[in-house]
Amino acid sequence: MPSLEALRQHRLPTWFDDAKLGIFVHWGLFSVPGFAAPLDHVSDAFSLHYDRGIVPPRPAHFDFRTPEYTTFDEIRREKWEATRGMSPSFGYNRHHEESDYEDPTTLLHSFIDTVSKNGNLLLNVGPRGDDAGIPQPQITRLEFLGSWLASNGRAIYGTRPWHQAEGATRDGTAVRFTFSPANCPAREPDRPAALNAILLGTPTGREIVLPGLSPKPETQVECLADGSRPSVRIEGDALHILLDAPLEKAAAHAFRITPAPERSLHSPSLPGRIRAR
Numbered sequence: 001m002p003s004l005e006a007l008r009q010h011r012l013p014t015w016f017d018d019a020k021l022g023i024f025v026h027w028g029l030f031s032v033p034g035f036a037a038p039l040d041h042v043s044d045a046f047s048l049h050y051d052r053g054i055v056p057p058r059p060a061h062f063d064f065r066t067p068e069y070t071t072f073d074e075i076r077r078e079k080w081e082a083t084r085g086m087s088p089s090f091g092y093n094r095h096h097e098e099s100d101y102e103d104p105t106t107l108l109h110s111f112i113d114t115v116s117k118n119g120n121l122l123l124n125v126g127p128r129g130d131d132a133g134i135p136q137p138q139i140t141r142l143e144f145l146g147s148w149l150a151s152n153g154r155a156i157y158g159t160r161p162w163h164q165a166e167g168a169t170r171d172g173t174a175v176r177f178t179f180s181p182a183n184c185p186a187r188e189p190d191r192p193a194a195l196n197a198i199l200l201g202t203p204t205g206r207e208i209v210l211p212g213l214s215p216k217p218e219t220q221v222e223c224l225a226d227g228s229r230p231s232v233r234i235e236g237d238a239l240h241i242l243l244d245a246p247l248e249k250a251a252a253h254a255f256r257i258t259p260a261p262e263r264s265l266h267s268p269s270l271p272g273r274i275r276a277r
Helices: 004-009 014-019 029-035 041-052 104-116 136-155
Strands: 021-025 070-072 080-084 119-125 166-168 174-180 194-199 207-210 220-223 231-235 238-242 253-258 274-276
Touching: 021 136, 070 080, 070 104, 080 104, 104 119, 104 136, 104 174, 119 136, 136 174, 136 194, 136 253
Parallel strands: 021 119, 080 119
Antiparallel strands: 070 274, 166 174, 174 194, 194 253, 207 238, 220 253, 231 238
C-alpha cells in the first residue's frame, strides 16, 4: 500500500527533466466540445480560458504542476509542465481554421520560454474523428518545432535553468538562457558545461552584444544551427559575438557559450507569478 512517506521520497525520473517536449492525443469523448457551434456558450468558455490560462488548484501531494495555456514570469524552483493545445481546443475542433491556431513562431517562443524557467511543454494533438488523420495546421506546427529542434536541440534537451531566464541583446532582441551541465545530454560525452543563449528573433548586422554576462577571458561561442564558431570580444561585462555575415531570418537562434559564466550581473530569478500565455 503506498504511503505518504513513499510519496515524499519519490523522485521524478531523469528523462522527465531531459525530454522537455511531450505530445499527447485527445481523441474520442474528450473532444466533444470541439463539435459545438462556433459561437455557442461552450466555445465562448473555451476561448475565455485560452486567453487567461488555467491553473489547477495546488494539490496536497504532487510531483509537478500542470498549468494550461500559461507560463511563469520567473524560474520555478520546482519542476513544472505547461499543457496546451495548438488552438483554443484540446482535441480536434472542426470549426477551427488556420487563423484559429497559434502562430508557429509564437508557439516555439513559448516552448523555449517554458524550458528556460524549468518547465516542460506537453502539447496536444487532436486527430479527426472521421479518418483519425492529424489536421494539416497541427502537422505544420509539429514539423516547425521539429525542424528547429533538429538544428538547435542541444540548447533544449537535457538542459537546466540558469541563474536567470530572460535577457536581451543590446539592440533589444529578446533572449532566453538555458544551462547545459557537463557531458549533457548523455549522447555528447566530454562536453564542458555551457550557457545557451537563445535569441527569440533575428537581430540585424554582424555583431550581437549580450550585456551583463561577465564572460570569462577564454570564452568561445558556437552557433548551434550550423556549427560555426564566430569570433568574440569581451568588453566589461558584455559579450560581443562577431559574425562573418548577418544571420538569416529565423524564428530563433541558439548560441552555446563555453565556459558558462558562473553568474550574470543580474539578480538570480526567483519563483514568480503566473502570466497568461
